[in-house]
Amino acid sequence: MGSDREEQLPPLFVTSRGKGTFLYRAFAGSVFLGISLIWVYRLAYLPDDDDDGSSRWRRWAWVGMLGAELWFGFYWILTQASRWNLVYRQTFKDRLALRYEHELPGVDIFVCTADPAIEPPAMVVSTVLSVMAYDYPTEKLGVYLSDDAGSELTYYALLEASRFAKHWLPFCKKFKVEPTSPAAFFNNKSSPESIGTHANEEFRAIKNRIDTTCKLNRVPDQVRSDHEEFSQWDSYSSKRDHDAIIEMLIDRTDPASIDNEGNVLPTLVYMAREKRPDYFHNFKAGAMNSLIRVSSVITGGEIILNVDCDMYSNNSKSIRDALCFFMDEEKGHEIAFVQFPQNFVNVTKNELYGSSLQVINNIEFHGMDGYGGVLYIGSGCFHRRDILCGMKYSKEVKRTTLISRRSGGEDQPIGRIHDPQKLRVLASCTYEKNTKWGNEVGLKYGCPVEDIITGLAIKCRGWKAVYHNPEQMAFLGLAPTTLLQTLVQHKRWSEGDFQIALSKYGPARYGPGRISPGLILCYLTYCLWVPNCIPTLYYSMVPSVYLLRGTSLFPEISSPWVVPFVYVIFAKYAYSLVEFLQSGGTVLGWWNEQRIWLYKRTSSYLFALIDTIVKLLGFSKTTFVITAKVADEDVLRRYEAEVMELGATSPMFTLISTLALLNLTCLLGFGIRLVMMSTDSVVNYSGSMFLQGVLCGVLVLINFPLYQGMFIRKDAGKMPIPTTVTSVVLAVSVCTCFAFLY
């Protein structure tokens, strides 16, 4: 690399290709051959259209199987794109420091929170402190907390944090603390005990005060009278109806803003944008756009980092990592954003809910990066401000943007506005009226996955994105801890992605000519999560009820056509196991992942499909269900013991348990039939129903935790009795209809 560099400077980052690409491609080719043979078999053996009722039923079921297999095959092809060409990045932070230490750009960091009840302020401010303590010149850092609840509790917590920062930042620097989130650092058993007893005590005290205040739901009178800014809450009527509140807790240009050792502190700003019932607030995208505007006049950093309130910094060098990409002399000018993976602190060993996203993080995103276009996933992403604000790519911008700004002097050329009135205008409901905000400027509105669609639009404007997955994880957050939350989160994601597919930005329509074909396929993998629900529901129901009936839908065990079926299934799952283990998972974790895969497809995606249709018909509006970052002790105990949490009422649960019971009934029915047959017919019969029996058997095995939750467990996390009863009635009725009606 770099042989024809214009200057003889070694690069700030290098890219290397994954190994074994050729072998993988050959393997994928063989699986594709198998899939094609399955299609051929379905077409060649399509049952005749007799008048006889039973064979007509079989013919239709067969056509459905063909449809499902065509879809699965097509979808499998899509998933190959993100495995075709993996790349890995390495940065040289020492070179960056050597060349640019004194002209590093300003960095503004946005933390978003939206509800003090499910996103505890003590957690939020730990995240804020973690990013304030980055190993980066503090006079170039601005940290902004957006509070979509506009809660004085969160403001109070931030006030406490701003005071603690004076101890915490020098402490982190002195002892090279990692991670720089005080909560994470002091909770970590392996953090050296000898250091920081004092800091620890102080942090505990602050955390206690915050937690108590939150529990009492009231800021102490003394604090309130000491800090006149609390009067801004006098006019506050609710989360959805209040004025904009913007408070600068630390101003880095104020000579008094120094830590205990006399170093400058980063600017720290609290922002609750204005909310009114008559104005749609566009969730996180709306908050981000207000932050972009407000920060542009306070600190105006050229680089913006965005994290969710639970995603604390776990690597104090991440800004420098990101800058190695942006400031690389050769390639930096075309990079719009640098995305780090979302990792989670709270995943258990065999991750019951498959929420660690390891395969996405360790394989698929490296594959998308190979096409220059990893997704923007909302948290842990560094953007160039002007690109986020709509700048289009052109070859001429090469080398100008970051470098010219920096050569303007130590400080940014932006006029600093501290006038609260002017700031409030920028965060008002009406500011965006008749502007391009939410469309061409800033994050896009109208989609529950504002991050994905914004990232796609940026790449369609000609920019590249980079994925960086360093060994020491850059960010750590909280994954959902119950089944329902996992399914609801996936409903939001899949629905949002599907909306993109249907929108003007649908990758297949909008992408060609703008992004590479490989990247289009990668995007489609995510954008087409939702339609998977239909073939998956079909495949997990129809063969089973036909098994009960004794109608075969797969080749006989002695037929050579069994080979492609067995090969494709075996190869696909063996490979997915290898991939999962390689990404750091366990065998049981993989098995759990298959279960959650089934539940997501049959419930989250189905409900996302239904909601999409309802919305298209104009009956409902987009919502955003925030994922809880706290759980009861009881729930947490079960989560840690990897016992499935089923103690909630939801149509999603009714659906998955009905499916589970349906398969159980079909398998039992099949068993009874076998027992009642003569030996000869058993051999024949089980031969013709073999694959169907295996499919139904595996579905029963994988649903084991559901049967336990319905019939065996006694704890509070078991399936509610009404849900169990409904599911039994539904499953038995469907089975009875099928067994006797035609």
Ligand SMILES: O=c1ccn([C@@H]2O[C@H](COP(=O)(O)OP(=O)(O)O[C@H]3O[C@H](CO)[C@@H](O)[C@H](O)[C@H]3O)[C@@H](O)[C@H]2O)c(=O)[nH]1
């Ligand atoms: O009206 C809202 C709703 C949410 N948020 C914040 O958005 C973040 C993400 O919300 P969360 O409930 O944790 O959703 P996740 O599914 O975990 O988030 C992922 O998916 C979202 C899109 O669906 C992205 O916005 C996130 O960045 C990405 O991490 C949190 O910090 C919230 O406080 C707001 O600021 N305002």
Ligand SMILES: [Mn+2]
């Ligand atoms: Mn989250």
